[in-house]
Amino acid sequence: TLPPHISRGYGKIFSVSALQGDGLDSLKKEIINYFVRADKQYECILPYDKAGAVSYFHENGTVELEEYREDGIYLKGKMPPGHLAKVRSYECMKGRSLADEGNHKNA
CATH class of the missing domain: 3.30.70 (Alpha-Beta Plaits)
Structure with a gap:
């Protein structure tokens, strides 16, 4: 997780671990929602x-x-x-x- 002073101004930030698979489902869901809203x-x-x-x-x-x-x-x-x-x-x-x-x- 990024400290607040680094993450400020970037909008939504997701904590993801490719090694353990943590956070991938929420990231994938948000990516899909972003593109559906844009259509x-x-x-x-x-x-x-x-x-x-x-x-x-x-x-x-x-x-x-x-x-x-x-x-x-x-x-x-x-x-x-x-x-x-x-x-x-x-x-x-x-x-x-x-x-x-x-x-x-x-x-």
């Missing part, structure tokens, strides 16, 4: 000619629902903002593109 929700329709992009959504986020519809492939899930930025040209259900903040239409 952004999305809903979009991919045109069928862009069906290859479906794997990108699966590899870089969580796809909660995937449906093949008349107008394209409907995807709903969560993804980190940096990955969403790479696919922002695909249309959201409300007629807006997948921008991570402020969802605005890319012309």
Whole structure:
């Protein structure tokens, strides 16, 4: 454990022993929680000619629902903002593109 004067200003600090395995469960849990909180929700329709992009959504986020519809492939899930930025040209259900903040239409 670090003395308070060293640990000050670092946010959460975890005491971990790789040798004995102490603290690894709490560290792993907090890492998972950090990334889950950081993910952004999305809903979009991919045109069928862009069906290859479906794997990108699966590899870089969580796809909660995937449906093949008349107008394209409907995807709903969560993804980190940096990955969403790479696919922002695909249309959201409300007629807006997948921008991570402020969802605005890319012309």
